[in-house]
Amino acid sequence: GAVVSQHPSRVICKSGTSVKIECRSLDFQATTMFWYRQFPKQSLMLMATSNEGSKATYEQGVEKDKFLINHASLTLSTLTVTSAHPEDSSFYICSVRRAGTSLTDTQYFGPGTRLTVL
Amino acid sequence: AQRVTQPEKLLSVFKGAPVELKCNYSYSGSPELFWYVQYSRQRLQLLLRHISRESIKGFTADLNKGETSFHLKKPFAQEEDSAMYYCALNRDDKIIFGKGTRLHILP
Numbered sequence: 001g002a003v004v005s006q007h008p009s010r011v012i013c014k015s016g017t018s019v020k021i022e023c024r025s026l027d028f029q030a031t032t033m034f035w036y037r038q039f040p041k042q043s044l045m046l047m048a049t050s051n052e053g054s055k056a057t058y059e060q061g062v063e064k065d066k067f068l069i070n071h072a073s074l075t076l077s078t079l080t081v082t083s084a085h086p087e088d089s090s091f092y093i094c095s096v097r098r099a100g101t102s103l104t105d106t107q108y109f110g111p112g113t114r115l116t117v118l
Numbered sequence: 119a120q121r122v123t124q125p126e127k128l129l130s131v132f133k134g135a136p137v138e139l140k141c142n143y144s145y146s147g148s149p150e151l152f153w154y155v156q157y158s159r160q161r162l163q164l165l166l167r168h169i170s171r172e173s174i175k176g177f178t179a180d181l182n183k184g185e186t187s188f189h190l191k192k193p194f195a196q197e198e199d200s201a202m203y204y205c206a207l208n209r210d211d212k213i214i215f216g217k218g219t220r221l222h223i224l225p
Contacts, residue, residue, distance in 0.1 A: 004161075034212065043204065043217040044162070093162065095213070107213060109162040 003027045004096045006110040013084055014118055021079045021113045023094030029074035032097040035067075037090050038112070044093060050077040084117040091115075120145045122188075122205045122216040130222045131195045139190040139219050141179075141205030150208035151188045153179055154215070157201045165190075165203070175199070197223045 007022045023033055031052050036044040048069055049057040056069035066088075068080040081088050094110040123142045131137050143149055153165040166174045168181045168188060179190045188205060200223045205216040 036215075044215045046212055046214060049212060107164060111161045 003108045004094065004110040006092075006094055006113050008113060009111065010114045010116075012116045012118065015085055016083055019081045019084055019115060021081075021092055021094075021115070023077045023079070023096070023110055025075045025096045025108075028098050030077075030096045030098060031074065033071060033077040034095040034097070035069060035077075035079050036093045036095065038093060039090055047079075081115065084115070086117045089115055089117045120149075120207065120209045121214065122151070122207050124203075124205050124216040124219050126219045127217070128220045128222065130224055132224045133197055134194050137190075137192040137195045137199065137221065139203050139205075139221065141188045141190065141216060143186050143188060143205075143207055145186075145207060145209075149181075151179075151181060152206045152208075152213070153177070153188075153190050154204040154206055155201050156204070162204070195221075195223050197225065199223050 003026050005024045005026055011019055013019050033050040035047045037047050038044045046059050047062045047067060048059060050069045050071040052071045052074050058064045066082055068082060071077040079092060091112050091114050093112040096108045121144050125140055143151060150169060152167045154162050155165045156162045165177060166172050166179060168179060177190055177192045179188050181188050200221055202218050202220050204218045206213050
């Protein structure tokens with residue numbers, strides 16, 4: 001069964017509004033979650049690493065004020081796209097790293113959230 | 119820069135024919151490499167990783183340090199192998215993906 005869920009699976013919003021995407025680890029506690037972005041017919045691009053209880057670490061070129069990440073608990077990380085614009089339209093995927101083990105042993109991916117900004 | 123390169127966007131192979139999906143890497147040190155697969159309308163999932171030296175669904179991949187390659191192979195393609203395949207590496211405890219290759223198995 002699925003170990004990572006995302007909500008919503010699909011969202012359409014108007015330009016200028018903010019959208020929150022949730023990523024939940026269902027079966028275990030996760031100290032680290034990752035957020036990826038995928039454009040149509042392109043690869044997954046790592047946006048940021050979400051660490052429980054501390055600030056997220058953003059990859060080069062990703063605006064931290066644009067993409068707010070909150071890892072409030074060991075089972076929930078949220079990505080908020082602030083003041084969304086059409087160019088933010090994309091597929092956002094989270095990935096969960098199981099607490100207490102090496103990355104290579106446990107890397108689970110969510111089903112993704114399709115964001116469309118009108 | 120530490121990255122993986124998948125030179126083919128699309129690979130079409132007849133059912134029963136051998137499959138080879140190419141992946142080359144650039145990494146200083148000993149890389150940890152993976153192949154991920156995404157079937158239609160499904161989430162991304164790990165297919166195999168080089169440290170396990172395993173064979174999943176008939177697929178294998180060998181790390182060739184001389185050629186800096188980690189090609190994915192299967193001797194006989196099956197229709198259910200049609201999917202998007204991503205080569206990936208572990209960079210500072212983060213999974214970094216290649217651009218992916220779409221494998222299309224022809225009947």
